Amino acid sequence: MTAAEDENDGRATERVVIRDRRKIDQPETKAPTAKGKATVGAHRAADPEDEAPVTETENEKPDDEATTGAQPALGAELEALRTELDERTHDLQRVTAEYANYRKRVDRDRGAAAELTTGAVLTALLPVLDDIDRAREHGDLVGPFASVAESLTTVTGKLGLVAFGEKGDPFDPNRHEAVAHQTSADVTEPTCIEVMRRGYTLGERLLRPAMVAVADPE
DSSP, rough: TTTTBBBOOOBBBBOOOOOOOOOOOOOOOOOOOOHHOOOHHHHHHOOTTTTOOOOHHHHHHHHHHHHHHHHHHHHHHHHHHHHHHHHHHHHHHHHHHHHHHHHHHHHHHHHHHHHHHHHHHHHHHHHHHHHHHHHHHHOEEEEEHHHHHHHHHHHHHHHEEEEOOOOBBOOOOOEEEEEEEEEEETTTOOOOEEEEEEEEEEETTTEOOOEEEEEEEO
């Protein structure tokens, strides 16, 4: 058999050769007629998925209405939160001021209590200091006793004890206790001419007035 023969039945087939090289045109698609359009429209209407399209404006309209309705509610809630925040801020400021005043009052009371305690201790030591002053005046403050007296005076000074009352000081009835009066041509105002016992202060507090003799001008 030749190449032109059929391999299945062995019969020779004639070759068909096309000499015309022009392209074979595709069948022309005709535009649908009015009747066809109506048929297509009917089919589309019958399809439940092919309903009338919804425009973007129709879709957004409910959302806009919901947003417009939610804005007043959101504004009211925000205003309520601001009011509550202001109230809490005022409460915090008031509590802070009260606590600051409480601390100041406690510190002041603690300082006053400490000063009272220190004053009580120093007041109990004043007779000892008077004995030291008399021993110094008579020249008996010597030896080991002088060292003890000096140490005691230093300690009481560190605690804030201050002695006052010297001969020649102007008489102050708030700080001096006059136990004797006389006149003198050597003074121009009431003056302490003799100190029987010195006075003491602790800070601004008077622990004991000074006992003095006063000379008035003639």
